[in-house]
Amino acid sequence: DECSSNPCGSQGSCTNRLGSYECNCNTGYTFDGTTCSDYNECSASSNPCGSNSVCTNSVGSYICSCQNGYVRSGSSCVQDTDECSNSALNNCASDAVCTNHVGSFSCACKTGFVGNGVTCTDVNECEKSSCVTNAECINTPGSYHCQCLTGYVDINSLCADLNECGSPDTNTCADSAECTNTAGSYTCTCADGFEGDGFVCDQSKLCMPNNRVHLYCDIFMRSLSKPWG
Ligand SMILES: [Ca+2]
Ligand SMILES: [Ca+2]
Ligand SMILES: [Ca+2]
Known part of the structure; x- marks a missing residue:
């Protein structure tokens, strides 16, 4: 019984045959004539990772990555343009953040602005924000600040009479x-x-x-x- 010496190794099960033995190898391993050894999936005639991809063999498995200039979209590699890298390729407002997506991009207004990303308008925080007594609210693009009225001085963030x-x-x-x-x-x-x-x-x-x-x-x-x- 050849199987008694465990010729198939840890990645397969051994079946005794008359004058021989048979290895039933785990997925990712193949019988090389003696034992179950790693199978190089990447050597197959067709790339198991699909087009525009790079196959890298590993012990018992393989790893897929995309070729340069391609990005992963689901289980395939597709070509993508980073529209955010060039303002001529996107219509985001100057006060918006552009985010690249596979096959597209999106625009979102920066903090302190409202809009759809293509058009962004400053939020006038002074309509809501309350500055301390004897201070006035100064609205600025994307923000605001409070300033003590003339005749008052900032002492511990309160405006005290000068x-x-x-x-x-x-x-x-x-x-x-x-x-x-x-x-x-x-x-x-x-x-x-x-x-x-x-x-x-x-x-x-x-x-x-x-x-x-x-x-x-x-x-x-x-x-x-x-x-x-
Ligand atoms: Ca894109
Ligand atoms: Ca503002
Ligand atoms: Ca005074």
Whole structure:
């Protein structure tokens, strides 16, 4: 009984015959006269992978891949053009993403835009999005941002009133005017003895050199020498 020495190997079953034996090999293996060895499917007269493909033999099986310039579509290899690689080959909008498919392509609007991919329109997020109090929404192509209103400053993503009176750099009150901070702005008021709109304050006529006898002006002129030098 030749089968007792397992001549067919691990990939086949052995049948004892009179003075001989027979190997019944597993799929992917063939009887080479002695044992069950790998069968090279790729050596068959017709490519088992089909047209436009490359067959690569492996132990007990084989692998199919597509030739250069071809892509897999189901179980066959077909020629495809990457329409996305050339804007002349697709009609996607400039604000869209082009995706290549076998035999076709598709367009989808980028984030922040709406449309069918061929036409994409900016979403005006400011119609819905709510910025914090005292901020305005600025719509931009594909996005938006929030910006504190004039007179407010961004502090921890909130818009807080700017105290313009805290620094001469942030107000244009006249030197002889009093600055008063308000929500979102400030006011300037000419000091006593001065006349004007707060931004330009002229010395009151009361205090002109030829008119200094006025009691009020006298008090005022004395006070001037301290805070305003
Ligand atoms: Ca394509
Ligand atoms: Ca937008
Ligand atoms: Ca203010």
